Amino acid sequence: MNMTTTQSLRAQTCPDSVCLKTASRTFSIEQWEDMTKRASAWLLNQGEIGSTVAVNGQNRWETLLLFWAAARSGFVFMPLDPRMTEAERSERLQLAKPALYMNEDDLNELEHQLDQTAPSSYSHPAQNALFYSGFTSGSSGKPKQFARNQSSWLKSFEAGLADFPFSGTETAVIAGPIHHSLFLYGAAFALYTGQPILLTEKFLPDRLSVLLNETEPFVFYAVPTMLEAMQAVNGKGIVFLSGAGWSAERKKQWSSAHDQIRLFEFYGASELSFVSYMNPEDVQIRPSSSGKPSTGVTVEIRSGGAACAPFEIGTVYVNSPMLFSGYMEEGRCRIDLAEDGFYTVGDAGYVDEEGYLYIVGREQFMMISGGVNIYPEEVERIVIQCPDVEAAAVTSIPDDRLGERLVCLYTGKADQKTVRRFVKARLSVEKTPRRFIQTDALPLTSNGKVARAELKRIAEEWSQ
Template sequence: MNMTSTQSLRAQTCPESICVHTKNEVFTCSRWEDITKRAAAWLLLQGQPGDIVALTAQNRWETLALFCGAVRAGFTFMPLDPRMTHAERAERLQLAKPALFIGEDDLSQIGGLIQKTAPSSYCHPDSEAIFYSGFTSGSSGTPKQFARNQFSWLKSFEAGLADFPLTGQETAVIAGPIHHSLFLYGMAFALFSGQPIVLMDKFLPQSVIEALNTTESFVFYAVPTMLEAIDQQGGLASAGLVFLSGAGWTAERKQQWMNSYPKAPLYEFYGASELSFVSYMTPNDYKKRPASSGKPSTGVKIDIRSNGKSLPAHQIGTVFVKSPMLFSGYVKQGLCQLDLGEDEFYTVGDAGYLDEEGYLYIVGREQFMIITGGVNVYPEEIERILVKCPGVELAAITSIPDPWLGERIVCFYKGKASTTALRAFAKQALSVQKMPRRWIQVNELPLTSSGKIARKEVQKKAKEALQ
């Protein structure tokens, strides 16, 4: 099955229904099917199935058309962040060696060429074909190219329909950058399930609020920073589902959102580019286990291990996952390599534990772990506590080398709280080993495009300020 098959079916059964709505364009199902066929035909004129098409991915219909065209034609779609520097983009292109690269200034012209290309009925039949590739940062900071086949996302669509109350009648409002897998996934799922898409060119809180409040029933894909901005701008009045992922939001803030916007409840998933869905949360789970990451998604098994052995409930270890939604592997010398054990479990190095009811708790990422005085400390664990301090908006924990401790913990934070007040608050909640030794108040903290703390930049700031 090709991921665009259901889209083709709707073009026949409900051709005049709205499929994609952008700032300047409205595509019915029949028109979108036509533009997808033209995009596939244009790509086939440039190369052949299996080739990589890389592009600077702006939130425009042309980007989405190229994605659908690539899926249909059997190409691998590789979206790149428009905010990358020339050097960052060049490094990734050198690693991936795409057959075709479409720059930011080329997208409009390519859209015109697609519309002039005769449509092709070719539809790549192999669901095991690689359709999507991107980059994650390895522990060394060097980009690692990953790849996914269509089957893995088709299985994640099944899990999404099983775990979340989605009917296909909602309107998917996409305001986050579609080079990010969360928002690209949101659009792909909408096209698969029949949800009309409202594609916004950028995240502007007031514009997003207006779009959501004028939509009868929505599904909104978000990271915590987006929800904070919406809340500060007055919030929502309409009904829908908020699909939350990305950087961790405190249990208190999630509950505050649920109390403030009962018609727009949170549904959340924990996952990774390599794993897709791992566990999920519903409003009932927030009531039962608000600090957890939920229970395993449909089709997923979770095992907590240390030194190759499974651990009992409440013991922290490495999170291993067995799932039909795993990626195809990291790309090395043009080949996908996936280091699966004999039991087919895989880990991205997150640390966590399961409780007696099977709820998963993520403590932190092993690659960010700090070893200070012989004790393993996870930055995320400290950050979740510090942001509860009145007057603290955001906290980032990092470390610098220390001749006695090995690593010395440093805290950067944004907010009105004084360092004295924050230190006193931390003393009440943190063990001595986890206490930051230095506190630095800043106006802004470096974040990634998905709203997560840019940890390598934070560590660089610490070394510049303190060494």
């Protein structure tokens, strides 16, 4: 089954129901189906089935339509961050070599093009065909292109329906950038299940708070910084939270302050989809964890090829029908599966005696100071709890005595002595950075992650 089939069936049974609303447009299911057929036909006129269409991934209905039409017609949809520099965009286009690239001007002309295109009823039948591609960044910020097939997302839809308590009346509010997998997934899940979508052009906290309060019940996809910025949400609904950096204390505080909103958090990755999730009860009793494995997922912690005991830190391995197809290398997908079908993105973690998963950090970023293994993420989680600290990133520089000496860069109004005292009271001496550097901004990759190599370079410069 093509992932767009359910939407086509609803166009026959409830054609007048709302499918998508933006600030300026509203589409019924019947209208969206007609536009999907026209966009599918238009894509088929532009290139061959299996070709990649790259799109300036702005939050607009045209972007979402091209994604849905690409899935229908057998193309590979590749959204690009509109905030990229020309050099970053060129690098990704050179790597992916798409048959078609749609920039902002092209999106502005799309509706006119579709008005002149006869609709096509073609639906690509192969679930194992690639349909979505994007980029992840390592510590150097160098982009790595990944790809997924429809089967992996269809399985994630099934897991979502099994694990999360939908009533069937929710409206999906998509306010984060849809070039990001989390928010594109939220929109795709809504189209698949028939949830009406409210798509906002930008994340404007005050305006979005009003929108959520007026939309009951809602399903809202968020990262921690979004929830921190929204202070007046009192509506009723579900929040799906993803992304590291929110402390256990803040999760509990936010949940207690919003008793009409059920907070679900999930751990995953572009390569893995859902791995584990926490329900509202878990947020209260195991707030530091990443929950228990999602439906259909098996998680194992391994070290040196052997399974770890509870509370023993090792590499997180995942066996799941939701895995990606691989990284693109010379036009082909390559995935390094273990012999037993398990896969890892290199996260380090452990499970407790009840099977709750805890993510410690990314193995490749691990530092050794004074003979102690230290993950920057575990230190960063403490630093950002300090009042008046907005964001933090930890790295290390060479040290003749310790091997590596920890350095923390942070943003916010807190002075260095205050931050040092706060962290020292909560972490061992070995894990407390020897130097704190207050800065206006942290070095980030185009995906919004800490650029670890640049961070280390900055720390070394400050320490000379």
